[in-house]
Amino acid sequence: MVLIMCILSACKKPTENIKIVIDTDVIKYTAMINVTDGQDGSPAPANSTITISGNAASNIYELSGKKNIQLSAGMVTIGLHPSIAPTADQPISVIAEINAPGYNKESRQITFSAEKKQQVVNIQLTRTGSTAPPVVTPPPPVYNNVSLTFTGRCPNRTDVEIRPSVYVYFRAAGSNAAFQYLGYMDKGNISTNLLAQNASYDFQIVFGGETYKVNQKIDQTAYNLTIDMPAACNF
């Protein structure tokens, strides 16, 4: 029928330029673990390792669905298998242990509870033998609201778009400061009051053991940003 109709219309293919849009919110209960050097706030060294233990450890996956959990720029998001959910009576806990040469071992209990689907766990490493107090990062200043819509791009599949659900970090563009937590991006959308007008920022997400960045100057209240996410395109 469509073919017959098209003969007279010399029209476009109905599916021309239509993308396949895929969400990444498979894992619903997540925790972003951000490991930093407690003395200067910089990301944990590249050779830092993370180990998850506890009764529920077998049900823990990296945000991209991989069993292999590793830090990238000191960050990793872990979460529960999609068929497992904590209840009000029975939260689910695991232990995250961080090891890095030259630093003391750090362990932290991470609890997934029914009422909190996302959480950020900051772990500061202390250098072996150091007695210096950990650095305290002041909270970022507050501005007017800005909406960001992120679209994940697959470099090898131009017909596919990703709507990422990930934790977003930011810092002033060109700065060597540590990335700060901006917020949780739900299906590509995040609204924040931590961005100043007329300032440029680097935004960072960590997914599938990879770190992805994009830069944007903020002089409007809404932006559509595209970010390469090859780790989300393995299907």
Add this chain to the structure above:
Amino acid sequence: MKLFRCTLILSLILVIQQLKAQNDSSFVSLLNKKSVQLNVGTQGIGAEFIYGVLPELAVRGGLNFIPIKANDVFKISGFNSTSNVAADFYNIHAFADYVPFKNAAWFRMVGGFSYFFKAKGNLRVIPSDDYKYGDLVLTEDQIGYVDLSVDWRGLAPYLGVAFAHTFPRKKFNINVDVGTYYLSKPKAKVVGTGLLEGNSSQTSQLQNNIKDYRWLPTVQINFNFKL
């Protein structure tokens, strides 16, 4: 669909024989003549009542419907999927048949309007592989599906020609309509579920792609019984 095609081919053979038999081109007034006809063609099956209102002009009213369902007729490149296609076109119509040449009474010009109370095409795309997300194998419900639908419901003008006499000279004849509808502006919608929920954002692109899909050509064979 196979039955439909066989019926169409058989009908065409009958039509050719009938048209050969109707080599009498002499004009006979259509006034106050009546007939009913059953039809089959690209717009499905239907029925019409015809009445002669002037010596050269008859009016007819009727209905047609075509429900089509097909599987796996559509593939998205690089994305293993199954697809279910459905098309439903139901209309009521009122046409006027005019005989322009009295020495060729077997030729008519036809015009009128049709109201499509159902004119919908729907395509459901369902990923067919076990979709792996990292080391997780997802269920069909978690993956979801994408529905692309287009709706042309509304009033549509019709213009065409018809071959063979409006009313049978004896009790029965077969005649043919060839023409086209100009459908209402289509309304497109894309709805996704599960991990494909975000495909709803593709509605405007689909709407733009199909905006010119408004001509609906028809070929229809009529089995006409004189009353």
